[in-house]
Each structure stands twice: as structure tokens, then as C-alpha cells.
Amino acid sequence: MLSKSWWGSLAVAGLACFACAAFATGSSEPSSVGSSNVTTADPAVPRPPGKPCVVELFQNDAFTDFSNHPFSYTPPSGCGTHWSKVVLEADFSVSAGRQFDRTASLWLGGVNLYFGTTEEPSATVAPSWHVERDLTDYTALFRHAGQGQAVLGNIVNDTYTGVIHGSAKLLFYPASIFAPSGQVPDAVYPLGSDPVGSTVSLNDPTSQLAKTLNLPRNVERAYLDVFAQSQNADEFWYTCVPDQYASEVQSCGGGNFREAEVSIDGQPAGVAPIYPWIYTGGIDPYLWRPVTGVQTLNFTPYRVDLTPFAGELSDGAPHTVAVSVAGAANYFSATASLLVYLDPHAKQVTGTVTRNTLVGQPPVPTVDDTLKTDTSGNVSGDITTRLSRHFVIEGYANTSHGRVDTTVKQTVGFADTQNFTLNTTTYRQQIDQLTSMDGTSTSRIGRFVTNEYSQHRRYPLHLDYDQQVASDGSAGITTTVHQGYEQKVAQRFGGLTLYSASVHNTVDTSDTLNYDSGGHFTGHGGQQSAQTFAFHDSLGGCYRGHVTSAGGVVTGDSSGKGCPGGDNHVEWFTHPDGSPGYGRSLLGW
Template sequence: MKRRIIMSLLAGATLVASTPLGAGPAQSAEFQGRSTEARTQPADVPAEFGTDWHDPVTAAPPIKKPSGRSCQVTLAEAQFRDFTPYRGTYTPPAGCGDRWSKVVLRLDGKVAGRQYDRLGYVHVGGVEILRTSTPEPSPDGIKWSVEKDVTRYSDTFRHAQDVEMLIGNVVDDTYTGVLDVKVTLTFYAGRPATTPDKVITLGEDNTLTTPRNSERILAEVYATGSGGGCEEFWYLSVPDSAPYSCQADGGPYREVQIKVDGQLAGIAAPFPTVWTGGWSNPFLWYVVPGPRAFDVKPIEYDLTPYAGLLNDGRPHRVEVSVVGVPEGQSGWSTPVNVLVWQDAKRAHVTGKVTTHEVGDLANSSTYTPGSPHRVDTEGGHRLTVAGYLDTSHGRVTTTVRRTLANTSTHHWTDGENVDGLDATWTDDESVTVDGRGPARTTHTQRTYTMNGSTTVGDDARLRTVLTLGDRASVTESRGGRRTAWSRLDDTYTGDATYTTVVPRDQRHAVGTTSERYRLYGSEGCYDRSLTTVQGVLTEERDRC
């Protein structure tokens, strides 16, 4: 049985352009300590999955919301049956001013019947403020919610804007699930948060024109491999010489690059997101989704070294590409927002790029035939860019260093009845700002891991065992002395089995899943874990 037959991903859900369940993830400075507490659910665990299960949940921390006055605006309310976008109008809230301490987006959804997982986005004034995917429903129906801190887009929210939302869907005699969603923004009055002065989208031909007094420029790219085809599970692709259902000349190494006027300005490792039909086994994800599945986080690139160039008042070309995608093949969506901080005391901030060092791109995939077949991959890249700006508070030099690495071993048997992967990605970045006063450095070490296998037995029973890891370490220092730090470890594990090629009510599916989300550092500690069995939430545990 070929994987292309049994793989259930985002079939047909191509994005035109584009966070976890229940409460959304908090920023590193927004978590609070909790006492150790375990709660075992009293509900009986069935012998196998039935026609209903627990609504989707996540172990991620809730967003910390300010007390006091708040105002809510509905952005969108729609039922998605096809690929027709919802279009509406946003009007800023009355009664909470135009400078907010926090802005929180909330998506509430419900769906029943049978449906694939689907990708979606929300745009306000052309700015992408949410990229998300959906759970797969039970016949009896489920509800889920997503929250996201969108305070950084405050500049966009201060003006009336067009709204566009799409969760591309197919509804027919087989796939009956209509996606019924509502999206709101809640604005919290109080001491205004520090946010970018401008939020800009790229113009025609991917051009960017920044204010001439920009002193910090950050690009964010909501990069997702999606829309049907092999790029949804790019990490499993193999060289053309290997007998596997997903082939790519360069194998599975992927790198998201951003260029300014043709010059490489940023590199990043994409997160290996697994959607809720992934690894051929939706029973893994019915209650607990994989990391980031419902809150697709953008890749961030600090383009401040290029500010002197971009501040000349002319349009500059900004392009995003993905290394490793076969030429002419679709499957990646890479919308770009540009966040700009301005120098209020200068009409024009000048400067130049002083350093641009690009290491050789390493990308080697070695195929070893046999039983099982095997592909070993090693990839990586380095980039250093530095530039200065002459601001109202003196000359400021920004240096960005980024190093990527990927190793993976992929093994499979003839017919792909056994298919496994053990992979690690690292993305190590440091940004140093040197001007008046001691130099300030933010060092971020990101590590993504995927270890699992899918096996189809002679009895057509398909079993998937999988562990996913999303880890990050952030250290801030000033003058060489650490001033703040945080560590994140979001780990998902699952083991689920069902009978393939039979009607839904004959699958006799069983499965155990768990997630542990740990976030700790100079701001405190958060540690929460969830366990489910056959779709029943059996344990919640809070530590710290």
C-alpha cells in the first residue's frame, strides 16, 4: 500500500496567501508559576474510538490578559464550504482609544461529519495576522478555539480596513464537514504596549518601500508547505534515484530564504508542521494537535542591516524562496509582513551594509538500496550580515548571524508498508545591536525534532508511533552580561492504530497521545501535560 494512498493531509487545500486549541500560547514573558497538580478524568475510556471524542485541547499556556476595560470587534463570521473567501470590513473599536496594552485574536470553530484538515488565513488590510489549520471532526461534531497575541499589528488596527479570511474546503457526499467559524479581536485599554510604528505588506512585483527614517526592520514570513502534493510532508522526500512516492532532486533539505534586491538577506529552517491528518493517521491528532498546527508561527528575519539601503525612498525587491523544492513545483505559501520602527527625530536615517558573508550551502542526501531502503541527509548553511545606521541617537550597528543544520535518516520497505524518519533541525541566530551604551545581544537557539514510523501489517492494520519536539532557548545580554533568559520544550508523543481500506465504523481504532509544554526562565515557570486514550482526556498535570 503506497503512502500516497494512505497519507491523509490537506488534500486540495491550496492557500492563496495566509493559535493552538483552547487557550493560545503565551510569549516568553507572560507565563506564571503553578503548583504541582494532577487531575485524572473520571470518564470511562472505551475499548476503541467511537463516534465522538473530546474537543481539541493543548498544553500550551493561556495568553495573559490585562485587567480593566476592553472592547471586542468581530472580524469574520462565516461557514466555509469551498474556496470562496469571506470578505468584510474592520472598524477600530470605540471606547478603548487607539493605543492598546494588548490585542488578542480569538477564533471559535465547530464542525461535524467527515472532513480533511484544512489550512486557513486571516488578513486585515492585506496584513496576515493568523495562519491556522483545522481539526478533523467526529461524526457527532467538535468545537475548538484558537487565541493569538496580535498586539504587534496595532498600526494596522488603528484604521478601517478590508478583511479577508479563507479556510479552503470541499463539501460533497463524502466530505460533509462544513467549517463554521467566528473570529474576534479584543482590545485592552491601559498602558500602551511598545509596538512597530508601521506594518507594511509587499507591493506589486514583491517590492517594498519603507519610511525614510526606519531604524529597525523585521520581516515575518508565514511559510507553510501545503496545498496537496509532497511538499506537505517535505521532510519525507527522497532523491529521484530512490524508489519512493515523494521524490525531489535535492532530497528533504528545505531552507526558507529572503533576498533584498537579489542579495541573500536571511535564512531559516522551516518548522516541520504536522497537520491533523498527518503521518497517515488522524487518530493521533483528534484531541491533541501537533506543535504549531493551529497557530502557525511566522519565521522572523531581522533586516535592519539593510535599512540604510531601504531608506532611500525607492521601491526595493524582496523575494522569498524555499531551497530544495523541485523547480516548477508548487506547495509552499510564503506571505510577508514587514514591521518597521521609526526614528521620530530624523526625517531620513542613512547607513549602509558593511558585512555580507555567506557560507557554502551544504545539502547531501545519500541513498542506500536494500530492505529497508535508506536515505541519509545532511544539510546546513551560514549567513552573517551587518550594517550601520546614523540615527538621532548616534551610529548604531546591527549584526545578524544565523547558522542552520539538518540531519535525517529515512528508511522504508518496498511498497512503503514500513516507513520511518529520525530527523533534527537546528536554527541558531544571534542579533547584536551596538550603539550608545553597552552592546545588546539576543541569542536564539531553535531545535526541531521528528522521530516516528508508520507500519501497515498483513491484516491492513496501520500503526503510527511518533514523537515531535519544538524547542527554543533565548538569552538576552547587555555588555556581555545576561539580563534575561527562557527555555521552551513542547513535546508531543503518540501511538495509534486502525484498520485501513474499510468504512469508518469498522476501523477499530485505538490510540494514546500526550503533550508536555514546558516554558521557564527569568520570568518564571510553566509546565503542563495532557494525556488522552481513545479520544478521552484522561489526565491533566500542572507542575511548577
Template sequence: MRSRIIMSMLTGATLLASTLLGATPARSAATPDESAATSARSAAAPSRTDASPAVPAEFGTDWHDPITAAPAVSRPENAKSCHVAVAEAQFKDFTPYRGTYTPPGECGKRWSKVVLRLDGKVKGRQFDRLGHLHIGGVEVFRTSTPQPSPDGIEWSVEKDVTRYSDTLRSEQPVEMLIGNVVDDTYTGILDVKVTLTFYVGRPDARTARTVPDRVLTLRDGTGLTTPRNSERVIAEVYATGSGGGCEEYWYLTVPDEAPYSCKADDGPYREVRIAVDGQLAGIAAPFPNVWTGGWSNPFLWYVVPGPRAFDIQPLRYDLTPFAGLLNDGRPHRIEVSVAGVPEGQSGWSTPVNVLVWQDEKSEHVTGALTKVREGDFANSSTYTPGAEHRLDTEGSHRLTVAGYVDTSHGRVTTTVRRSLVNTSTHTWSDGENPDALDARWSDDETVTVSGGGGGSKRGQDRTTRVQRSYTMDGTTTLGAGDRLRTVLTLGDRAAVTETRGGRRTAWSRLDDTYTGDATYTANVPRDQRHAVGTTSERYRTYGSDGCYDRSLVSVQGVLTQDRMGC
């Protein structure tokens, strides 16, 4: 088993590698109705202004523990809570941790919130690694790791996992793996502990709508069999492009005719699709994850990681239009594929959970799929040779699916419209120096629900629109004296609007922006890199539920600014 794979984004530069779920080497949010959030040990620190600490001339052997600007998971006030240890392990190879989860008897089986927390520490030298946590076969958490300082770091991640309550109500097998390699050179052992905190009580109305009655997984190729009274079905896919090859940098791949180190027949456009019994049922734009060794420059990420790096968010697909079909009591084939990946090439992991809401007053909910309309699939990459090579890519796809279910509270019709657009300009010179990408992705989804009680009156449709957009704008250059510099901006944005009868009832906006500029001497021992770097993140949310605004800045590994305010 290889511990890393060397590939070039820039001649003479080594991209640091990581390992995907212990299978093969790897390298390199949030949907509005999920309250998942990442935090470092000081993520809940009080508001403060510039700290003005002493900043060294360059990175030393230690730096501030990893920290993100995302909010910590909110907790219910004055609620009884119980803690359960789920996994505790030192990962130094590809051996998974296996144990047994037991529900907290003293907190019952109804909870207003369940919060997962990972606490980790590592020291020495190590790559970024990817990992997963399964409880009862359900993937409840996927993460990547920070890279350590020689003196050692500690970090933590929090996630709201209330939606997996169905799984957590009974004893379950646990599997956790962060595939790692430890030898004379790469000495960092990943020491992690995962706990769950349960808060007794009923969830508030908004949270309750996000908590399904059942959580199902696809096991042993037997297909998916839903309860026969299912009235709402959501699939979530923890899709990550990795595996140590070019699919970790899928957004930089080029067609065969272009002289670049990462090839893909159709260029960099990727689309994660889900199908039911061979019928296309959903499309989504994958998030362009950048792990903590990404863009040839680990000094960009030592303190402030890229968006979603520690809490990898699943893609979500509303399969409710297929509920009538799925409710026939037979197993159905659910398949996930990634459009754009060269045929026969691995590099994507796509585990699936299926969340089901049931009609408790019906034994069998019938219905039908009434529409599947697929728009033209566009994917073109135009290569322009020259002293500066250039690849311009445009990709897009539309899909509309609709169906109804006849429930105890009337006929409910669900229509899902989704539109994906990707544009990118990739430029590089001979030797891939410099190497630059300016890319945009949009994923616009509208779900309209008609009927079923309060929405049965004409003009009272309930509509939720989620407009997701991701951006990546960066350049890597190898200059005089093998000084490698990376300048990069990443954006993770979402706008959510809920309406009823055409009137807005709730709304929110997310803007998570990371910027970094780091330089070091490549191709020399670690203690001779003379690295410098400034990184920052501003995480903002605002809307009908209020606002949150936090900004971080680090310089040479020192946190120089941590500001809160709206």
C-alpha cells in the first residue's frame, strides 16, 4: 500500500498527500437546514479585537492550534444532558477502530439535540488524512485532519447530528478510520476521541422538520427498501474526490491535447448524480474541497483551514417524487455516479444515507412519479496553446422531477428543480509555472410542495429555494531560489428563501470566505523552508433568525486577529 503519491501542480513542487479512508493515498457546510458547524478549541472564544501578539519573522516549530471562524453548535438552555464516548483511538496505519455504541439510558430516547465532538492531537510530521465515522452503518461524520507542528497541535470539530437520532436510539456497531502512515519520516500519530452529547427534550419546530423517522443505508448490494408509508425521502451523499490521484484536484484536470500533468477526457467539469432503478433522480455540484496540504503549500492551512475541511458536508437530494415508487415493499437500486471522471478511473468516495419521514396514520402511502425532465447537458473545454496555456471550461445541466403521494392528510405533490453551472479559466506556462485557476460553481435548487393540509388551498404552495455558489481563485508560482508562493481565495456561499403562497416566511444568507498568501523554499529540508504566510477567514450568516459574523487572521502561525460582531 502506497503512503503517498507525488503529482505536480507546479514543476519542482511536491503536493502533500493524504489518505482517503484508509483505502488509497489521498491529497489535496453547509446546507441551510443543517446546523453542522466546525470549531477549534477556541472557536467559542468571546468577542475581542486585534490581539497584537508578537509575530516571528517566519514559521517556527510551533504555531496556533487550528481554528475556524464557523460558529459552534448551539445548545438548548437548561436541558439535561448526557455524554457517550463513541470512539477513542490512535491512528497510525489502516486499521479501523471498531467498537459498540450504547444509547445513554439516563437521557431516554427523545432528544432536542445531539452534538458530535471530535477532539484530536498530533505532533511531529504528517500529511493531511481523510477519515469517516460509521454508527450502525450510517456515515455520521466525514473529516480531514490538520498537519502538525513539530511541537504538536490540538484541534476539535463539532457537528449537529440530531438527524441521525433514529440510528442512535439502539445499540450499534461503530467503525472509525483515519488511514495513516507512520514511519521514520512521517511520525505523526493521530490521537482522537469522539463523543456524543444528548440533550433531553423535544426539538423545536424547525429542528423537528429536519429529523427523519428512519435513517437507512445501502448495504451489501441488496438495494433500498423503504417503509411502505414513507411520505418524504432525502438522500445524502458524502462525496469526496480523492484517492491520491488527479481526482483530488479534479477542478485542475485538462483534456488529453493540453500539456498538463493531470488529465481527464472531458476536462474539469464534475457532477454527482443519483439514480433510482436506472432513472436519473438528482444532480449536484460537488464542493471543491481543499485539504490542509492543498495547492502545493501547507503553510496556507496550518492555522486556518479551508471551508468545510474539518466537517465535510454531504450533498442532499430530495427523492420525495420517487416515494410512491419506492413504497412498493421491494428493494430498489440506488446508484451514485460522478460525471466527468475518466472511464475506469477511481478517486471518488460516495457513501449514501437515506432519510425517511413516515405517515404514522397510514400503513401504505401510494403515489406516482409524474415527471422527469432532463435539460441539455453541456460540457465544453476549449484549449488555447501559447506561451501561456489556457483552458476555458463551461458546464451546465438542468433536471426537474415531480411526483405525488396520497397520505392520510391528503395528496402531496413535490416538484424538485435543480440547475448546475460551472465556469473556469485555467492558465499555466511551460513547466506549470505559474499555474492559476479562476473557477465558479453554482447549484440552484427549488423544491415546491403542494397539498397535504395547510398547503391544499390554491396559491398556498410551500417553496424552498437554495442558491449555492462556490469560488476558487488562486495562483502558484515557483520563483528565484525555489521560493514557492501561493495566493488563494476560496468562497462558500448560500442563499435560502422559504415562501408560502408566494410570501416570504424565512430567509438566510451564508458567506464563508478564506484568503491566503504563503511562501516557502521548496525542495529543501523542513527546517530550511523559511516560510511566511498570512491567512484569514470571515464567516457570516444573517437572515430572519439573526446574524453571526466572525473574522480571523493569522501571520506566520500566530493568530493576530479574532473579531466577532454583526
């Protein structure tokens, strides 16, 4: 039961208890045990009560080449223009055979609706999978008709035979007394140059995804949703080493530090840590059948708070918002969307940035090593890469509510240690990497704190690649991977915690590839994997999912274990998948 202090806090934030209809899934859901199809422990997007209006974007399209698939969008009829929630649902499949993992993205009016990759098939398994994304914060985009497209390049020939099919639709849940519409951005601006939508390739650290915008003169808050996906030579960036070591340890060069940098008019404005996604063909394809890596099929954007710049963005002059990737070495595929809240009671907001300590802190890591090479050419030792930056960005905006001062404080960290053992029978590379971010965004009117949002993120990665050569020349390559995604968020107002939540998503997998003395692949063994997804929040919400596999078959699939009553139970307006969402927990101005 909510305490009286909680009730008051929720009412202030527009989350009174009548709006707390829950979304529940329980152990009665069908089990996937025995299946070879894609199985993950990820939660679905929770839904409000009521029947949604559905707009189909495309149905059962076949992706057999690199042509884009256009579609037309018309707002739903009979649901008004204010919705409690907007959800994208997409379903994909690939026929049995041979096929690479492919990158898939969906777009409307230049704005990204979905970004992820596909599952690789096998000769006997034709996988299918379902993805969802909460797009409520993009409501302004959906109030008008527009053109969109699905981008999913694929090759089908005598060698690569897997045909990919896909369908997608938008679900609009009408606002009601039980599920009121929340405060959402008033405008959404894509940074890409394609008017329908496409990613931009960032080939090196100087490449930019950039857009010069003339924004309204009454911007009071601004956020940037950023995706940066590693491709080509950068696909396995987390396994690479600085150039000076590449030859000695027989690894890719370019270093193993990557980070997205956000700028406004050339001035550093924020940082977006990059997740080390591993696709279903990555390192050893059997690692990811049928349990995929963290977010592999459905990436989550990182949201950068640009509110300290609101006063400057409102000055009527053109402003260039840009994203680059520090360390990019061919290449990252990037997209970003600027979400803007306007002051409805002011024609002109003024203000400026008063402090920015990110300026003058370039993203240049330090590198140390303990490598030793003996007289026989055997190599052993570590290469360690580290970077830690703390920065503060402050700015104010003169709004109809008075002068609002916003402070964004963040500490971003990167630590990577790679241990190498190279000799005549062994090539072993062990990677321990941790990307971290701790930050707080605070807004004040005078001495009164109107809003405080904090977040804590950790992206741990452990990868052990162990190649052993036997005396007869045959070889085995055992790969073990641990991926994690950890997030804690809290929203405070007037010293009271309105809401807090945590997400923990881990995948552990291993497999051994076997080769004969001629280097021919003879099979694999020992495949096993496990994913655990856990969410809980201060409203009593709880989600637990756990799935295991061995030999490419699901051996365990549980849902709700560890939650009260053994059932998953989350409020419809929450984000149990860890996706960003500020609007509902902020004041109604």
C-alpha cells in the first residue's frame, strides 16, 4: 500500500492512484522448453487498459535485397490525438538455410522507430521473433500523416538462402480516466538528412551525424535519443587493441574505447556511452542460438539531457546538433532524435549556458601494458585502457514559470583489461570491460528544486576466447561471454523520491568450435546459455524472466519467479525494459 507521503508525491507528478492500472504477466504463459526458436527473457512493453487503435505499417514484406521498403502512415481514426501510450510491434522471421545477421531499422518522417539486428538461421531452424518499443514520447510525430520506410538489407542467392520477412504496426491507446495522457515532447526532430529516414555512417572520430535546426523560440527542455551501432571493422571494437600492440598480439587495431559525443554548435554538450552489442553471427554463431545477446534484436537508445542549452536553442538562430563516435575506426551506424518541450505560456524563452566543464576534456584514454615476449616469440601479459571524466553543464532559461536553472552532472568511465597468452599451442584473449555512467539532472526555480533525475548505468562485458591446438594439428576454440546491462533511475521532487526503478539484464553463454588438422570445421559442442532479466520499482512493480538453453534447445523458461505471488506485475506507464522516459514524472509545465 502507498504511504500518505507517496500518495501526495504521485498526485503532484500526475500519477494519482486511479491511473495505476497494472500490466501483469504470469507463470501461465506458454513455456518454450524444447524449442529451437528465438527465446529471450525480455519484458514486453506494459499496456494501459482499453482497446488500442491499430495502424498497420507493412505486412509480411519479403527482404531479399538492399532496396528500402516504403510505407505511408495515416493517424488512427476514432482515438483522438492524445494517447496514453503508443507502442510499436514488429514481427520478423527468416527461412531455414544460410544467412548473415542483418541490421533492421524502421522510420517515419526521418525519425527512427526501431533499430536492431536479425537472428541467423540454421539449415533446419527458421527462427521468428517479436519486438516492441514504447514510442509514447514520439506522440507529436504521429499526429500527422507521413512517409516511412523499412530498411533491412539482405542478400539471397545460391549461397545465402535465408529470406527475411517482416511486419510492423503501431498501437494507440486512447487516453481515459484510468490511463490519462502524459506530458510528452511537443516536437521531434531527426538529425539525419534523409527526409524518410536512414542511418548515417560515422567512419572515424571526425565524422558527424549533424543537423542544423531552426527551433521554436520557447524551448524549455530538450533531450537527444542516440543510437550508435558498430559495423564493419568496428563490429568487434571491444576485442581490439591500440595500434602499437596489434601486430604483437595478433589482434585488430584501433583501440577498444568507443563513446558517442554530442555537441551543439561545436561545443561539447553531452556523452552517450556505447553498449557492446554482439549480433547473432558474432564470434561464434552457436553462442546465440536460441538465446540472443543483450538487446541484440532490439537496441535501446541512450537519452542525453540537453536542457541546460534550452535558452540558447530558443534564440531564433540556427543551431547545429551533432553526434560523433570517439575511437570510430570504420564504422558506426548512427541515428538520433531531438525531443523538445515548449513553454505553452511564453512566445520567447531566453537564457544561456553558464558553465560547461566538458569543454576541454577530450575523450582520450590512458593505455598501459605488462606484455612480455620471450626469445621463442611467446607473448603474455595485459593491455589496460582507462578513461574517467566528470563534468558539469549548467544553464538557465527564463520561462513563464520564472527563471529555471538546470544542472547536469555526470561521471562517465571506461575500463578495459585484455590478457593475452600466445604460444605454439595457445591463443587466448580474455577481456574484462566495464562502461559506467552516473549522472544527475537538477532543475531549480530560485532555491526550490523542481525536479531531480538521477541515473546509474553499468555495461559489464567479459569475453574469453581460448584457442587450443592439439599435437595432431586439430584445434578447438572455446568462447565464453558474459554480457550485462544494469540501470538504476530515480525521480525526486522537493526532496521526496517520487519514483525509482532498477533493471538488471545478463546473458551468459559458451560454446566450443572444433576444426581438423586441415582447418576444416567439424562441429561444435558444449553450447549452453542463460539469460536473466529483473526489474523492480518503488511502486511495487516486479518483473522476472529467466531462460536457459543447451545444444541449441531451450531447457528452461520461467517468468515471475521471485516476484510477489510468483507473477510479474508492473504499472502500465513504467519502462521495465530500461528504455528512456522522462515525461510522466515531471511537473505539468
